[in-house]
Amino acid sequence: MRFTVLTSVAVLAAALVVPSATAQAAAVPDPSPDPSKVATxxxxxxxxxxxxxxxxxxxxxxxxxxxxxxxxxxxxxxxxxxxxxxxxxxxxxxxxxxxxxxxxxxxxxxxxxxxVPRSEKQLATTKAALDRAADVAGKDIHSWYVDVAANTVVVSAADRAAAERFVKAGAVDAAEVRISVGEAPKPLYDIRGGDQYVINGNTLCSVGFAVNNGGFVTAGHCGGTGSPTLGYNNVSQGTFAGSSFPGNDYAWVRTNGNWTPRPWVNNYGGGNVAVAGSQEAVVGASICRSGRTTGWRCGVIQAKNVTVNYSGSLVYGLTQTSACAEGGDSGGAWITGDQAQGVTSGGSGNCSTGGNTFYQPVNEILGAYGLSLTTTGGGNTSRLIGWQDRCIDVPNSNGADGQRLQLWDCNGTAAQNWTFPGDGTVRAFGLCMDVAWGSTANGAAIQLANCSGNPAQQFVLSGAGDLVNPQANKCVDVTGFGGGGTPLQLWECNGGANQKWRRG
Missing domain, CATH: 3.30.300.50 (GMP Synthetase; Chain A, domain 3)
Known part of the structure; x- marks a missing residue:
């Protein structure tokens, strides 16, 4: 059972944001490349x-x-x-x-x-002449290069007239040049947990976690809906698509096309921590956080479902930890192992004298806005194979809310394709695997239901092959060791072969 703790915190959540007068100086280096590949x-x-x-x-x-x-x-x-x-x-x-x-x-x-009529050397000479004229290119000239297959030099530009002026300025033979008119290229940047961002040009906070829907989650007190943001490099980044504070302390920043979501958290040691999912850790578990001011700090989870009083502004459902934080760390990522936990809300003390810090659980944020984390799993799809080498199946491919799941001969159809988006859910036909009515009782039906963020829709496939609903601490079970067509149920984990599953 979770108990609500009313804590009066002398340091406001807003005190974990800082003014951006020194935003340029505080910018962090460009995120490092992905150390691992999501796909082969x-x-x-x-x-x-x-x-x-x-x-x-x-x-x-x-x-x-x-x-x-x-x-x-x-x-x-x-x-x-x-x-x-x-x-x-x-x-x-x-x-x-x-x-x-x-x-x-x-x-x-x-x-x-x-x-072909021209040697590579001749084309390279033409390209070099354009390089020398780069100072007069202007913003309407996008690029120029040698196209060996077409045996020509290509000038890409916003319009033909601009390209022709550039070619003339380069004093090259126009017959050796092909003009391409198209969209201007743009620099691309990575969204990474713990990195700095700027709100309304004057406040600094930290990124929580990248989401596949475009953007990232962070703290609600960092900015209101509609507030514009700049990235760690002070380049235009996005806008708060939603924000909730007080009551909650979460927000979603929708970023523009220059920013790419990545399954990483900055460890402030020159590398990244991979994000594989968002399975909630237990009280007493170790946990680390990342933020633009104090970097990478760790502690333990002390309590859940904490109600915090930020000088009259109440926030409910936070998690309390022993890790420290300071101004500017707000919104930053909390992670245990490779599992996302939440975003920094507020705290007391500092990283010199110690203190307590609170975070908003990430799964609540994802559920509130209908988001999914960007993870190293990439939302990959596979079958769930178990008893008698049969698969978890949606009967008759009927992907409907309330459809009970069954065991069936593996056949490779969409009825047996289960997606693991990294937020703790297991999905098919756009719906979530679910324990009917949120029950924790033996015999509760395992079904499909509309995804809601409910704990009844959280499942962990353990290393031992148990498919566990953490809320009930019970396993997905083939009723009575039955054969094809047997309905699935929730049952106390007992190590039986009818409770063992593998992805395949």
């Missing part, structure tokens, strides 16, 4: 290039061979080399040639000769 190269190539695993392996083998051939021909042709590029349809390297003799040499090397 083959999975990414299937998603982005439409290649099967076999096609991907064959293509990569051909591309590796093309690299060797390109290096050999570049050396042999020297100044006559006219560029090389891999042609997927041919499954081999294409090489630009200026004469028939070179074409024979290219064929002998196993590549495909393509007659």
């Amino acid at each position: 190269a083959e999975q990414a190539m299937k998603r982005d290039l439409g290649l099967t695993p076999t096609q991907a392996r064959v293509r990569q083998a051909h591309e590796a061979g093309a690299t060797v051939v390109e290096r050999q021909l570049r050396s042999r042709l020297a100044g006559r080399f006219a560029g090389a590029w891999f042609t997927p349809g041919e499954g081999r390297l294409s090489v630009g040639v200026l004469n028939n003799g070179d074409a024979d040499l290219v064929r002998a090397a196993g590549a495909l000769p393509v007659p």
